[in-house]
Amino acid sequence: MVALVELDLSFTGITELPNSIACLKKLERLSLMGCLKIKKLPDPLGDLRSLIELDISSAHLIELPDSIGNLEELKVIRMEGCRVRKLPKSVGMMKKLEELHADSSSLEGEMPIEIGMLSAMRILDLSSTNICLLPSTTSQLSSLQILKLHGCRMLGELPILPTSLVSLVFSSSEELGMVPDVSKLTNLTDLSLFIEIKGNSWGQIRPTNKRYSHQSESPNPSRWMRQEWAIKRRMGWIANLHKLERLALHVLNIPSVPAELSTLSQLKNLSLSGPELREIPQLPTNLWCLNLSLLAANTKLPCLSNLKQLTHLRFLLCAITEDGFESLGIGELEQLECLKVANDKTDLTGLRLPVNLRRLYITECRHVKLLPNISHLKNLKVLCSKDCKELTEIPGLAELEPPPKVSIDSCDSLKLLNIKT
Secondary structure (H helix, E strand, C coil), X not given: CCCCXXXXXXCCCCCCCCHHHHHCCCCCEEECCCCCCCCCCCHHHHHCCCCCEEECCCCCCCCCCHHHHHCCCCCEEECCCCCCCCCCHHHHXXXXXXXXXXXXXXXXXXXXXXXXXXXXXXXXXXXXXXXEECCHHHHHCCCCCEEEECCCCCCCCCCCXXXXXXXXXXXXXXXXXXXCCCCCCCCCCEEEEEEECCCCCHHHHCHHHHHHCCCCCCCCHHHHHHHHHHHHHHHHHHHHCXXXXXXXEEEECCCECCHHHHHCCCCCEEEEXXXXXXXXXXXXXXXXXXXXXXXCCCCECCCCCCCCCCCEEEEECCCCCHHHHHHHCHHHCCCCCEEEEECCCCCCCCCCCCCCCCEEEEECCCCCCECCCCCCCCCCCEEEEECCCCCCECCCXXXXXXXXXXXXXXXXXXXXXCCCC
16 A cells, blocks of 8 residues: 555545554545545645645535645645635645646635745646735736636735746736736736626616616716726736637627737637627637627627637627628628527518638527528538428428438427438
8 A cells, every 4th residue: 555656545434544644655536535634634644745636526524734835745625526625835835836726716805925936836726716915926927828817706905927928818807907917928828808898887878688688777978988998908908918719708888899909910719709789899800710699689789700710709699790791791701610599589681692602500490490591502401400490491401412400309380301410
């Protein structure tokens, strides 16, 4: 047993680890994942000087011993869903720690300032925790590449972050001052921002999108204008992120996104959503994948015909009008291979399909009665329609040879198709 390298006690009924665990001098991996009866770890755990990975995810541990700082070789801690509320200050002693995965754990309050001593840290995931403060020493994490803070609803303004970051996920539901300025993070290639500005009332002037409106008893147009200008100013830093390849902007109670989007020459994947967005600016021409969601009927969309490299396009919960589809120029996207329209409040009138389309998915579009004619889609391989209750016809399908793989589900009004499925 003393030569044991890996000990997996996952999902067992173990109530405690014996002090004799310290005898396992060669142990490199210890897993207590899903151990619901264990509450704490023994101090001799710190004598496992060969330990590389510790997994306590979904365990009911309520604290970590200070001796954990003695684990000089530890590189990975997995504590997703764990009930530990605080990290001990001794965490700063683990000089080789590279990854801390604490998504959906019970961590709360302030992260210890000693975390700034983890010079080898590459991945820090604190998503969906109740932490309220990242210390200023976070800027000292010179090796940090991935920082995930999605769903940290108690978190205040971000400190200065290390410029080594290549991926950042952040969400804020606070006041305007919480919109982060990441202009110095010029090495970012992947950025996801989920931002809600509380107290704004742009939904008041968007009656066509009642599902997402936020009524106000005393609308103040001048206040809206001031805050919109401030939002644009605070988000203008996006033009500095020249290395961005993937960007997701999900905004609530915000009427616009930065016009500087068009300057991101390396951007390949873009996701935009926001029920109060009044206008989507011109998009960078080098996009491969574009996802648009939660857009209202009166959101002004740019023409997409200049996105010559676009291969994937998706609309989710959008209310695009007939004029909107015609002006988008989707039929001119010669490289487009996959088009998905889901949960849309539209009947697809005005939509023209590009000739090289290979996969078409129309799902849960309750108002669609007639799909666009697909007789010219000679390269179509997959056609999927699901939960389109009013769909009655798919024009041109019978003319395709060879026929695509067709999947039809819960389209109750659709006429019988004389094709192979």
